[in-house]
Amino acid sequence: MSEKRPTTRSSLDRELRAIEDDMLRMGEMVDEAIQGSLRALAERDRGLAQQIVDGDARVNKLRFDIEEACLALMATQQPAAGDLRTVVAAMNVVGDLERMADHAAGNARIVLRMGDEPLLKPLIDIPRMADVCRSMIRDSLQAFVRRDGERARQIAAMDDQIDGLYQQVFRELLSFMVEDPHTTSRALFLLFAAHNLERIGDRATNIAERVLFMTSGVMRELNPEPRESHDLQ
C-alpha cells in the first residue's frame, strides 16, 4: 500500500478509523475483564467477579455495534482490495474478542461458584498465563491498526508460552487430585480457569492470523512450528 494516500475517500477513511477505534476500545474492555477476573480469583472478591459477569453484556453489544458499522460500510462504500480485507478482518476480530470476554466472564463465574473454599495453592502460573494473554491481545490489536504483518507473525509464538504454562498447571493439579481426591473440586476450579486462559490465547492467535491476512492477502494458520505452516490460499 502506498504511503501518502490521496483523499478521494474521506468518508470511507473516516468510517474505517471509527471501526478501528471501537475495536481498540473493545480490546480494552476484554483486557479489563481478564485482569479483573484474575484479581477476583486471587483476592476472592465476589463483588468484583459479579461486576465482570454483568459487564459482559456491554462487550457483546459493542461487538454487534461494530459488526453493524462494518455492514454499513460494505453496503455504502463498496470497499475493495485492502479496504475490503480490513473490514472483513475487523468483523472476525471482534468475534474473537467477544469470545475472549466470554472466557474471562467464565473465570469470574468460577470465583462466584467457588464459595469460601480456600485456594488449593498460591496462584503462580495462572496469573502468568493471563499476563501473556493480555500482551498478545494488546500487541495484535496494535499490529492491526499499524498494518504490521511481521509483528503479527511474531505474536503467534507467544501462544507457545501459554500452552507450556497450561501443561504445567495441568500436571500440577493432576498430581494434587491423584494424591488427595478430596482436593478434586478445588483443583478443577483452577483447571477450568487455566483452560479459559488457554482458549483466550488461541483466540489472540486468531487475531494475529487476521492481521496477517489483512496485510498479505493470504489466509494462513500461524502454527507454533513455522516449518509446518500451510498456505490456505
Add this chain to the structure above:
Amino acid sequence: MQQAARVSDFTAMMMMDENRAGGMIEFEATEAIFTRPKNPRTEDYVTGRFG
C-alpha cells in the same frame, strides 16, 4: 469498475507514466485484482483513492 469486477474473468490495469504514455501495470484474475492487487497504484485506483 464494479462492472469489470462483476463480469470479467481477468482484469488488466492500465495507467499513464510520467511521459503520459499508457501501459499495463498489472494483469491478474479479476478476483485477485479486487481483493489483493500487487501493484500499489492498482490498489489506489480500485479503492478509489485518486489524487
Add this chain to the structure above:
Amino acid sequence: MAESNQAKIVVEDLSVYYEGTLAVADVSLVIPERRITALIGPSGCGKSTFLRCLNRMNDPIPAARVEGRILLDQEDITGAEVEVDELRRRVGMVFQKPNPFPQSVFANVAFGPRVLGMAGRRAQLAERVERSLTRAALWDEVKDRLNDNALSLSLGEQQRLCIARLLAVEPEVILMDEPCSALDPIATLKIEELMRELSQRYTIVIVTHNMQQAARASDLTAMMMLRDDRAGGVIEVGPTQTIFTRPRDRRTEDYITGRYG
C-alpha cells in the same frame, strides 16, 4: 449525522402530467436542509421530472402540468405569483452534460452575479469569483487560466465550473441531475467529495442511476419506481445506510441487489 434536521423542502402530493398522462404520481417527500438526498430508481420512473419541479424547470415545457404543493422554507413555490428567476437563484441545478458558456472561466462565474446586480465593484466581483471557484474545488486548477475558454477545461473541470457558476449567486439548494454520468471514475469521486463539503453549507438533491454513488455519497435515499399505472412514485425513503443494508420494500431490495426485469 443528526436524524432530525430541519426540512428545507417539503413536497406534498406532487403529481406531474405530460399531455394529460400521469407521469409522476402523488409524491410526498421531506428534503432535510444541509444534507444530501439521493433519488434512485430505474430509467423512466420520473426522477428527473420530479427533480425539475423543485425549481420549476418544467414550466417551459408546455405539455407539462404540475399538481400539489412544494414548500421551500414553508412557502409554496408552485403558485403563479412566485418569482421564478429568484427561485432558480436559490435552487440551482447542475446537469448531466456539463454546459459552461463558451466564454472565459471568469466570465462564466461572473455571469450570474452581473445579471442579478450582485457584482459590485471589480475587486468584489473578483473576490466572489475566486470564492466560488474555491468552494467548487476548482480554484487551484484554473487560477492561472481565468481568461481561458471554459471549453478548454476537462469534462470534470467543466462540471465543477458549472457548480462554481451557481455557487456565485448564493443558492440554498443545489439540484444535481446525473451530474457524473459523463465523467470518469476519478472526476466522479472528486465531485462526490465536493458534494460532501458543499453539504455543510447547502442542501443537495441528486438524481443518479448509479446506485453505488447514491450509497457512497448521500445521507438520505428515496427509491422511485413505476407503479402499475405507469406513473412514477416514491416507494421507500430512509437513511441511506438503512436503505442499503435492510430496505423494507421488496422492490427496493430487488433493485438494489440488481435483480430486476
